[in-house]
Amino acid sequence: MSEFLQAERVAEAKAALGRLRTNMSRAILGKEDVIEQLLVCLAAGGHLLIEDLPGVGKTTLSYALARSTDCAFSRIQFTSDLLPSDVTGVAIYDEARKEFVFKPGPVFANIVLADEINRAPPKTQSALLEVMDRARVTVDGESHAVGTPFMVFATQNPVDYEGTFPLPESQMDRFLMRLRMGYPQHADEIEILRTARSGYDALSLSPVVTRAEVSAIQALVPQVFVEDSILEFILSIVAATRTETEFRAGASVRGGLALRTAAQARALVNGRDFVLPDDVTELVPSVLAHRLALARQSGDALEERRSVGAHLKRILAALPPPA
Amino acid sequence: MESRPPQLSLDELHLLRWLTGGSLMLLAIATVFYLDIDAGVMAILAAAGVAAGLVWPTLPARVPVWAHRLAFPAIAAFFAIDLWHSGQLLPAIVRLDLLLMLYLGLSHRARRDDLQLVVLGLFLIVVAGVLTVSLLFALQILVFTACALGLLMVVTIISSTEGGNSPKLAVRGVVPPWAARADWRHLFVRLREVSDWRLLASAVLLFLGVVAVSGLLFMAIPRFQLENSLFLERFVTKKAMTGFSDSIKFGDITEISQDDGVAFDADLSDPTRAPLLPYWRMVVLDEYHDGGFKMSAYLKGKAGLGGERTAANILTGGHGTFGAPTWTIYLEAGVSRYLPLLGPFDALRFREAQNFRFSYDLGMVSLRDEPAAMTAYRVDAMAPDTPLMKDRAFSLLRRNPARVRPDKLQTQLEVSSADAAALRAMAAEAAPRAGAGASAFVEQADAWLRRRHAYSLAPRIPPGAGDPLVRWMASRESGHCELFAGALVLLARTSGYSAHVVTGFRGGTWNAYSGNYTIRNSDAHAWAEIWDETAQAWRRVDPLAGPGASAVTQDTSGAGFAGVTDRSWSARINSIRVFWYRRIVNFDQQSQVETFKAAKAATENSGRWLQNLFAQVGLGVRSLFSGPWNTARLLRVVAVAAALVAVGWLALALRRVLPGRRGARRFDPVRREAGRWLARVEGPKDLVGDLQRLRYGPAATWPRPREVFSRARQASSVRRRRPASSRSTS
Secondary structure, eight states, rough: SSSSSOHHHHHHHHHHHHHHHHHHHHTTOHHHHOOOHHHHHHHHHEEEEEEEOOTTTHHHHHHHHHBBOOOEEEEEEETTTTOOHHHHHHEEEEETEEEEEEETTTOOOEEEEETTTTSOHHHHHHHHHHHHHHHHHEOOOOOEEEEOEEEEEEEEEESOTTOOOOOOOOHHHHHEEEEEEEOOHHHHHHHHHHHHHHGGGGGGOOOOOOOOHHHHHHHGGGGGGHHHHHHHHHHHHHHHHHHTTTTTOOOOOOHHHHHHHHHHHHHHHTSSSSHHHHHHHHHHHHGGOOOOGSSSSOHHHHHHHHHHHHHHHHHHHHHHOOO | OOOOOOOOOOOOOHHHHHHHHHHHHHHHHHHTTSSSSSOOOOOOOHHHHHHHHOOEEEEESSOHHHHHHHHHHHHHHHHHHHHHHHHHHHHHHHHHHHHHHHHTTTTTTHHHHHHHHHHHHHHHHHHHHHOOOOOHHHHHHHHHHHHHHHHHHHHHHHHHTTTSSSSSSOOTTTOOOHHHHHHHHHHHHHHHHHOHHHHHHHHHHHHHHHHHHHHHHHHHHHOOHHHHOOOGGGOOOOOSSSSSSSSETTTTTHHHHHHSSSEEEOOOOOGGOOSSOOEEEEEOOOOOOEEEOOOOOHHHHHTTTOOOOEEEEOOOOOOOOOOOOOOOEEEEETBBOOOOOOOOOOOOEEEEEEEEEEETTEEEEESSSSSSSSSSEEEEESOOOEEEEEOOHHHHHHHSSGSOHHHHOOOOOOHHHHHHHHHHHHHEEEEEETSSHHHHHHHHHHHHHHHHHHSSSOOOOOOOOOOOHHHHHSSOOOOOHHHHHHHHHHHOOOOOOOOEEEEEOOOOEEEETTTTEEEGGEEEEEEEEEEEEETTTTEETTTHHHHHHHTSSOOOOTTTSSSSSEEEEHHHHHHHHHHIIIITTOOOOOHHHHHHHHHEEEEEHHHHHHHHHHHHHHHHHHHHHHOOOOOOHHHHHHHHHHHHHHHHHHHHHHHHHSOSTOOOOOOOHHHHHHHHHHHHOOOHHHHHHHHHHHSSSSSGOOHHHHHHHHHHHHHHHHHHHHHHHHHHHH
């Protein structure tokens, strides 16, 4: 963070993200906090895992994001018979040209919705690994860049585990955040009942941010200033998860980096060119929770998530933010 | 910000407790080795057992349970039998202590046992300290205290970690979990991980502070004799160790002189009057018998050494040399029960009452027992090295030689007739002008001996029949000091002169660091004394004065003292020992007053020195800027400025290089101030924004800190006033 950001560029980024927020909240009612975290994830250039029961608006959220930008969007419905090539694409022999021609898969887009990701076998899930990590696909030894910006938007149902393949830890670690939608408030739900029409195509949203603007915002994030005491705060949180006996293993180095990047992105979303301790504390549950597993495994996934969240909350309460 | 530092686990704490406890025991057992108590074998056994238990913490579990049951009755029985058998309480208690330590070292100790351990160890250390009064004791008690404090701290931490639920007694025959998992290398790695050098440094500083305060208290409290208060010395029967006794066989002195250890240190009140080559007389050996000299029964008796007295002083009634310096002598244990002296003196003072015998005429002081610890005594107005020793008793005997037994006259030769004839021939050859007086005889005989024999530490006595000394004299073999002295005595007696051998020390070195004489065992020497009828005194004859003295390079530079100045490392170490003797062991009221005077003088001097320094610096600075400027002056100013900049830069660089506490960084004062205001102010959004920017934002984008802080002050004062005014209106 050698160079500091110019105020105008921060203001531009804030304005663009503000437009996105307003636009999306027209489609997703009463979920401002989820939208903000989504914007943080988008700005940070990370991938998002949304976990919740069916029918609470996971897919709608991704559609709303895709429609609010002019980004290429694709949706992959993960099933148990989905093959890796169905995700990444395949090389097909072209009779006319007498050579193999790469036919890009659905992953070649800017925003990829991986719906019900845990229904696909691990082989297919891992096909996503390289793409999520490097935004590139390698088929037959040839590397192909996917879109820029690139964001995987995965959803999964934590309750219905029948016939699913839980995501391995390595893949969990590659998601910047894991969010829960939750049920809407009473008034918001009344509004949904009143206005919603069936089908995602019914979402009448027009793009308010261009792809170039998204890329520009993502380029700004690393330049957001993080003071040393904030870095130490982040490290103390990560270190505390490592010494906490309730966790099987603490957060990885990537986890710490993710927390820092997300905090920078949140600062930018709020129009700041520097990170506040609040940016960190607000993001700890969504950035770290899915990277941690309890030492005592419980059969109930929801219970386990609640327990991890409670431990994280306790750790945060014990660590006073830098004053 | 608080970060949780790495901590030792409970297992590691237990292992640390085992380590400190074991080290404490080994340290205490080591003191037994230099105690004059018959417990060497038991100490070796105890040390081996404790060391084995320390290294392999699972070992104690292999001790069968019946052994634990039998242990205490067996130890109690051993003590009873030991006490009955030896009849000495203190050695029996020391042996009991060793056995108990061995038992504790070979059992998994509970908290109570650890506390017992400290008490047992402390007992051994104190006993050793009081009995030996050595410098090692000071070191040992320091290390022991640190170790015991460490052990107690670890025991306390363990007990608080276990919530006070730790079992009071260890289960016999079962390996505790910490011992089963013990891994020394891992423990040391972990210790290095968890130790914070700042904490360690402050612990060391605190400990040194305690030591310093104890030292000051020691200096300030009224004096008393530690060993007299504890009576411990009286529980130990002293054994004669190697050293000077009242008989020598040829080679004894040479054997002593092979040892480079310190025999005694001597402090001199006026170093400028130090003798050039002092002869420290200790024992007079007047009887020649069977190839060796010894002190005759006559000299040992009442007529010679006199009856035994118990006193703290020996006063001779002003027979010393007027104005001669006062000597304080620290005689090491095991050297002799005869005290080294230079000559007649006014008064000799011990630190406490002693049982001794003293003969003014012989110039000898003999303690009843060989001292087991260092003995210090002060001698006032002791004649500096005199070659003539007055002996009133002997002069009386010589007045009427016909009525006195020849052995009392010290002219008797207990040799065969053949040897006597050979001696007569040699005497005639050596000193043809018999009857020319003692000094003339001495010159001739001395020259004759030196012509025939060379000095050597490895002499050869030719084989054959008869007296070995006569055989050596007849040969031309080289010899050591005892042979030369003995030969001279035999020649003198053959020629009709009274003569005897004297043993003691010759020379010594001047310790440049502590400013005292150090006389080592290697300075042990033997010489002869011949009765000089004209002087009515014993004349010292040292056939080896020539070659021996030539080895002593004279150094009269500096403070004006004479002799060899020692600036070696061993002198440095010995100076610490002398300090220990002067300031701790021999620290009486007079030393106390001297110390305070010296401290006062040092304080005044350093104050004056500082004043002078400031005055000089002030003058220097003034002269630097006043007066006409020229190139040299300008260059000087630039050089000084450059030096200041360099020093500042170096300090900054060092600050960056030196390790800091983990996570601690140089904290910007603006950020700190902004952080304080942020915690207090709930003012307008832009003010909070500015404060947040000052606290967390990049420095290049900061608003003016002063303005922001003054706005924050205003906002907080408004907030304070508002509730007050609302109260007044209501």
